[in-house]
Amino acid sequence: MNHDPYSWGRPTDSMYGQYNSQIANAPTSLEGNMASGANQHTTSPIVTGTSVVAIKYNNGVVMAADNLASYGSLLRFQGIERLHKVGKTTMVGISGDVSDMQYLLEILDELTIEHNYDNDEYSDNVDELQPDYIFTYLANLMYHRRTKMNPLWNALIVSGVNSKTGEPFLQYVNLLGVKYSSPSIATGFGAHLAIPLLRKLADSEEEAQKLTKEQAIQGIKDSMRVLFYRDTRSSKNYSLAVIDKDSGITYDNDVNVEDMSWKFAKDIRGYGTQKV
Amino acid sequence: MFRNNYDGDTVTFSPTGRLFQVEYAMEAIKQGSITVGLRSKKHVVLVGLKRNDDKLSSYQKKIIKCGTNLGFSLSGLAPDARILANFIKQQVSYNELVYGRDINIQKLSELLAQKAQKTTQTYSGRPYGVGLLIAGKDNTGVHLYEFQPTGNVIELYGSALGARSQGGKTYLENNLESYLEEESLEELIKHGVSALKQTLKDETLTVSNLSIAYVGEDQDFTIVDGYDVEKYL
Amino acid sequence: MTSVGTGYDLSNSVFSPDGRNFQVEYAGKAVENGSTTVGLKFKDGVVFAVEKTITNKLLVPGRNRKIQTIDRHVGCCYSGLIPDGKHLVNRGREEASSFKKTYGKNIPLYALSERLSQYVQAYTLYNSVRPFGIAAIFGGVLKSENGGDNKPQLYMLEPNGSCFGYKGIASGKGRQTARSEIEKLISADDFDIETFSAKDAVKEAARIIYLAHEDNKDKDFELELSWCSLSETDGLHKFVPKEIYDEAVQYAKEETGLGEDEDSEDNDEDMDE
Numbered sequence: 001m002n003h004d005p006y007s008w009g010r011p012t013d014s015m016y017g018q019y020n021s022q023i024a025n026a027p028t029s030l031e032g033n034m035a036s037g038a039n040q041h042t043t044s045p046i047v048t049g050t051s052v053v054a055i056k057y058n059n060g061v062v063m064a065a066d067n068l069a070s071y072g073s074l075l076r077f078q079g080i081e082r083l084h085k086v087g088k089t090t091m092v093g094i095s096g097d098v099s100d101m102q103y104l105l106e107i108l109d110e111l112t113i114e115h116n117y118d119n120d121e122y123s124d125n126v127d128e129l130q131p132d133y134i135f136t137y138l139a140n141l142m143y144h145r146r147t148k149m150n151p152l153w154n155a156l157i158v159s160g161v162n163s164k165t166g167e168p169f170l171q172y173v174n175l176l177g178v179k180y181s182s183p184s185i186a187t188g189f190g191a192h193l194a195i196p197l198l199r200k201l202a203d204s205e206e207e208a209q210k211l212t213k214e215q216a217i218q219g220i221k222d223s224m225r226v227l228f229y230r231d232t233r234s235s236k237n238y239s240l241a242v243i244d245k246d247s248g249i250t251y252d253n254d255v256n257v258e259d260m261s262w263k264f265a266k267d268i269r270g271y272g273t274q275k276v
Numbered sequence: 277m278f279r280n281n282y283d284g285d286t287v288t289f290s291p292t293g294r295l296f297q298v299e300y301a302m303e304a305i306k307q308g309s310i311t312v313g314l315r316s317k318k319h320v321v322l323v324g325l326k327r328n329d330d331k332l333s334s335y336q337k338k339i340i341k342c343g344t345n346l347g348f349s350l351s352g353l354a355p356d357a358r359i360l361a362n363f364i365k366q367q368v369s370y371n372e373l374v375y376g377r378d379i380n381i382q383k384l385s386e387l388l389a390q391k392a393q394k395t396t397q398t399y400s401g402r403p404y405g406v407g408l409l410i411a412g413k414d415n416t417g418v419h420l421y422e423f424q425p426t427g428n429v430i431e432l433y434g435s436a437l438g439a440r441s442q443g444g445k446t447y448l449e450n451n452l453e454s455y456l457e458e459e460s461l462e463e464l465i466k467h468g469v470s471a472l473k474q475t476l477k478d479e480t481l482t483v484s485n486l487s488i489a490y491v492g493e494d495q496d497f498t499i500v501d502g503y504d505v506e507k508y509l
Numbered sequence: 510m511t512s513v514g515t516g517y518d519l520s521n522s523v524f525s526p527d528g529r530n531f532q533v534e535y536a537g538k539a540v541e542n543g544s545t546t547v548g549l550k551f552k553d554g555v556v557f558a559v560e561k562t563i564t565n566k567l568l569v570p571g572r573n574r575k576i577q578t579i580d581r582h583v584g585c586c587y588s589g590l591i592p593d594g595k596h597l598v599n600r601g602r603e604e605a606s607s608f609k610k611t612y613g614k615n616i617p618l619y620a621l622s623e624r625l626s627q628y629v630q631a632y633t634l635y636n637s638v639r640p641f642g643i644a645a646i647f648g649g650v651l652k653s654e655n656g657g658d659n660k661p662q663l664y665m666l667e668p669n670g671s672c673f674g675y676k677g678i679a680s681g682k683g684r685q686t687a688r689s690e691i692e693k694l695i696s697a698d699d700f701d702i703e704t705f706s707a708k709d710a711v712k713e714a715a716r717i718i719y720l721a722h723e724d725n726k727d728k729d730f731e732l733e734l735s736w737c738s739l740s741e742t743d744g745l746h747k748f749v750p751k752e753i754y755d756e757a758v759q760y761a762k763e764e765t766g767l768g769e770d771e772d773s774e775d776n777d778e779d780m781d782e
Contacts, residue, residue, distance in 0.1 A: 281519055282519070286639070287521060287636070287637065287638055287639035288519060288520065288521070288532065288639065289532055289535035289536050289538070289539065289639060289640075289642070290535065291512060291513055291518065291531075291535055291538065292535075292538055292542075293535050293536065293537070293538030293539030293540070293541070293542060293642065294539070295590075295639075295642075386595070389592060389595060390595065390596070390599060392592070393592035393593065393595065393596050394596075396592065397593065397596070397632070397638055397639055397641075398637060398638050399636070399637040399638065400637070426590075426592055427591075427592025427593075427595070427596075428591060428592055430565075430568060430573050431568070431569045431572045431573055432565065432567045432568055432569060433567045433568075433569060434567045435567060445567075448567060449566045449567060452566070452567065
């Protein structure tokens with residue numbers, strides 16, 4: 001047994017002979033050699049936003065993401081909001097490549113404009129844009145793009161409430177077109193650091209049904225604090241959205257991580273000014 | 277051969293600003309057999325009289341289902357209606373696949389209108405020679421639309437298309453209050469059949485020439501044909 | 510009519526010996542018989558009003574809207590062949606969307622007016638198409654934060670492709686009454702656009718439609734009202750809310766002495782529910 005995880009699930013040399021690494025290292029269009037016919041599109045994100053975290057509660061969903069766009073390890077742009085309102089009862093949280101996020105926003109804006117054509121807001125029964133429509137559309141778009149080997153380098157969380165049924169909605173889709181739903185969802189680092197905290201609050205739909213708005217907000221705030229502690233590409237300043245069945249969307253784009261204690265930091269090598 | 281100089285194509289206005297070719301296309305609807313559509317707050321019902329060319333042939337389909345929640349009845353050129361049915365089915369499945377939603381009937385009718393309008397402003401092709409009564413349900417409830425070859429699509433409580441449809445329309449106008457507030461689907465269907473009966477001359481309704489369809493807030497679009505219509509005759 | 514029988518009026522894109530394009534003029538006839546529409550500019554926006562004659566008792570009240578939205582900040586109404594109007598509005602929406610894609614900003618009204626008139630004009634050039642059988646009134650206000658100048662704009666586009674800006678304009682059957690009424694309103698000594706508010710404009714537009722309807726008294730009608738205003742709708746094009754609509758209709762009836770005893774009253778009230 002080869003214990004190197006990299007080799008798991010791959011063709012064995014004993015069976016197929018040694019892998020011809022020229023195949024993987026063939027020159028691509030990006031390297032100015034079209035002769036190989038190999039074409040590449042986006043292979044990595046450039047300016048990025050880090051985690052988005054969200055959790056359902058008994059009357060809706062709470063979601064947060066910080067307001068930072070990093071260029072590699074450089075914390076390049078502040079005040080970049082990554083939670084966006086679409087329609088009346090949906091927020092889309094976007095992590096990953098920021099230019100792809102901005103492209104997605106243009107698409108979502110056009111989607112809402114087209115939806116509102118000849119849609120009379122004063123009639124008794126308006127056909128609202130629902131979170132699941134927006135999600136299905138985005139998931140199709142992400143899968144379509146990855147199938148063309150030209151993905152939008154993002155992980156998205158769509159959260160909201162169905163304005164007709166009042167049902168909270170929370171779903172995830174990423175650049176591979178993979179989608180799933182859960183009472184709590186986080187992208188990026190948050191999937192490792194925030195999810196355990198959020199699952200402690202609500203591990204199942206039944207438990208999320210019992211969660212109050214205040215508890216959910218507190219859970220998200222705690223997650224954002226832990227993420228700021230440990231994620232070097234995060235910022236203290238973040239946006240918080242609450243999508244409630246009754247009160248609609250409340251959005252604050254200027255929340256700060258509070259109640260931090262950095263006392264332990266003095267013992268960490270590499271933190272602050274080096275004393276050697 | 278032509279009635280005047282201005283009715284040879286759809287791209288010529290008459291001196292009074294009329295489009296005769298398009299008006300003639302409207303006449304094609306009247307060549308078809310009668311169909312009646314009406315709705316209450318909760319249901320829409322379509323009723324149609326099917327025709328057969330001769331005794332040995334089958335009856336021409338009068339109602340086409342285009343999705344779980346919608347369909348239409350037609351009067352006029354049936355082949356034209358099939359083209360429109362295919363178009364509607366495409367739009368329905370696009371909305372289902374891309375947005376995971378039931379198509380908005382108003383939106384759909386605007387798309388049909390757009391498609392029909394094109395044929396009235398360009399030389400190539402001709403206007404559609406068919407009128408449709410579209411019945412469907414969506415997030416905003418149940419709807420009944422009338423589609424015309426002119427590119428007009430209007431939402432109504434009731435309408436009738438085809439030969440001698442005026443009698444049906446008059447019935448629908450006179451009984452608007454009673455069927456609009458009708459709770460029961462059965463009663464609404466009966467109103468539809470009564471409206472249809474107003475227009476009959478030589479024909480009698482039978483299990484083979486009556487076609488019924490309904491859709492409701494809690495019911496998918498369903499066509500009732502053959503012996504199932506016996507109780508409404 | 511001199512045009513009939515000469516043969517010069519049988520095809521689009523053909524000039525008569527005295528330099529006229531009869532098919533375009535005939536398209537204008539379709540407009541003249543169309544329902545009356547009014548557009549009025551006020552301090553911080555525009556208002557649209559349309560008279561919808563009730564041709565069929567079975568129409569669902571409040572549906573079958575005639576005023577349409579081209580972009581969030583642009584409204585449009587038209588007299589003439591309704592399907593042609595929808596065609597034009599669809600084109601307007603495409604133009605607005607393509608402008609936004611290219612420049613990342615909302616389309617200014619003057620740019621939209623130029624693009625639409627170019628489109629309509631192209632339909633007078635070829636014998637494979639016919640001109641638009643509509644006169645479209647469109648306008649709105651683009652907020653400065655969206656790249657506009659906060660100044661309301663109002664245009665009317667005609668079948669020949671000409672498009673002019675107006676302070677107030679009307680088209681369709683009742684245009685003569687309506688236009689002279691608008692003229693009276695705007696040229697009054699005490700009229701000042703800076704004090705002419707959105708709500709005043711809605712009332713006046715309603716009144717003008719009611720006046721223009723007088724020649725057509727025997728037919729019932731529904732009034733449709735929409736506006737686009739910085740103060741009332743944040744620069745978005747919207748239908749007028751029920752309370753303000755009712756107030757405007759009330760005012761229109763009082764001022765014109767029309768409609769109080771007519772059975773059309775019920776229909777009007779139902780309309781904006």
